[in-house]
Amino acid sequence: MKKKIFSGVQPTGNLHLGNYLGAIKNFVTLNNDDENDCIFCVVDLHAITVSQDPTILRENIRETVATFIASGIDPKKSIIFNQSQVSAHSEAAWILSCIARMGWLSRMTQFKEKAGKDKEKASVGLYSYPILMAADILLYDSTHVPVGNDQKQHLELCRDIAQKFNNDYRVDNFFKVPEPLIQKEFSRIMSLKDGSKKMSKSELSDLSRINLTDEKDQILNKIKKAKTDSLPIPSTVKELNSRPEARNLIGIYSSLANLTLENSIQDFTGKNFSEFKEKLSQILIDKIGPISKEIKRLLKDKSYLDKILDDGCKKAENIASAKIKEIHDIVGF
Ligand code: AQP
Numbered sequence: 180m181k182k183k184i185f186s187g188v189q190p191t192g193n194l195h196l197g198n199y200l201g202a203i204k205n206f207v208t209l210n211n212d213d214e215n216d217c218i219f220c221v222v223d224l225h226a227i228t229v230s231q232d233p234t235i236l237r238e239n240i241r242e243t244v245a246t247f248i249a250s251g252i253d254p255k256k257s258i259i260f261n262q263s264q265v266s267a268h269s270e271a272a273w274i275l276s277c278i279a280r281m282g283w284l285s286r287m288t289q290f291k292e293k294a295g296k297d298k299e300k301a302s303v304g305l306y307s308y309p310i311l312m313a314a315d316i317l318l319y320d321s322t323h324v325p326v327g328n329d330q331k332q333h334l335e336l337c338r339d340i341a342q343k344f345n346n347d348y349r350v351d352n353f354f355k356v357p358e359p360l361i362q363k364e365f366s367r368i369m370s371l372k373d374g375s376k377k378m379s380k381s382e383l384s385d386l387s388r389i390n391l392t393d394e395k396d397q398i399l400n401k402i403k404k405a406k407t408d409s410l411p412i413p414s415t416v417k418e419l420n421s422r423p424e425a426r427n428l429i430g431i432y433s434s435l436a437n438l439t440l441e442n443s444i445q446d447f448t449g450k451n452f453s454e455f456k457e458k459l460s461q462i463l464i465d466k467i468g469p470i471s472k473e474i475k476r477l478l479k480d481k482s483y484l485d486k487i488l489d490d491g492c493k494k495a496e497n498i499a500s501a502k503i504k505e506i507h508d509i510v511g512f
Pocket of ligand 1: 187188189190191197198199200201202203325326327328329330365366367368369377378379380381382
């Protein structure tokens with residue numbers, strides 16, 4: 180049996196190194212393995228849980244597709260589509276919202292982080308978004324979901340929803356209970372300005388992240404200004420535990436160089452950060468530079484990107500509409 184892989188990325192602009200190292204790099208590896216059937220979704224319904232300019236959203240949808248392809252996902256091997264164009268997602272989300280419990284949702288830490296102090300003003304969609312995410316995954320009988328560490332709790336909720344639906348309606352194994360695929364190391368890339376916050380698209384300061392469209396000069400400047408501390412690079416990983424910014428930068432280097440944290444440290448022990456930052460900038464320019472160039476090239480060909488989405492939507496629609504019909508039967512519609 181082939182593994183069925185599903186994952187999504189929000190088209191909210193500023194796709195960054197955290198999205199790449201935490202998720203997209205892994206998508207490419209999974210796409211290249213013939214044992215997998217992969218679906219990569221541009222989750223535009225999720226994007227509107229916070230306010231979006233319609234014109235910019237439309238461009239960001241294309242930019243997300245361009246990023247997938249520029250990073251190495253082959254649209255002939257994997258289905259790439261945008262969520263809003265397959266109506267079964269919204270419909271299944273409603274049905275599953277009648278399965279999910281308020282108590283489960285109120286434990287979601289990402290809502291608390293994103294809504295901030297003014298929860299009353301957050302959209303209902305931002306609160307219930309993990310249910311839509313469960314619908315996305317379950318409609319395709321996904322067996323494995325590659326995500327960054329920040330999505331682990333939402334995946335657990337998805338598993339609970341699948342199991343409760345199967346139990347409530349006595350349909351053993353109707354929804355497959357998916358496994359998260361979270362990398363052991365480097366699954367959470369932190370802000371370049373604050374090692375306690377994750378690198379994020381919505382962070383106001385552009386200096387906090389490396390965007391996948393950044394040019395050489397921007398990368399050099401951001402790494403030069405990235406927060407570190409005054410100590411040299413230690414000889415053990417343990418010594419990095421109390422130095423979040425240092426750990427993050429060495430983690431980024433290790434992930435790009437396909438090294439363990441331990442191996443990277445051995446190469447730099449005793450050196451100061453200015454020397455390390457030169458090497459880090461170089462590897463970023465080598466790895467992100469070609470992706471950035473390709474994204475920009477692809478963005479000039481909107482009809483190519485739209486065709487990929489159209490083709491992907493047709494394939495996704497075939498799978499999702501069959502599943503939603505079965506769901507209708509089960510619930511008694
Ligand atoms: N900092 C990160 N480190 C590792 N993985 C990350 N991901 C996001 N940030 C990091 C992973 O990228 C995938 C796509 O994320 P998303 O765009 O759907 O949503 P998000 O997690 O909300 O991303 P951001 O950048 O933090 O956006 P904003 O600022 O809008 O909230 C997911 O697999 C995610 O785990």
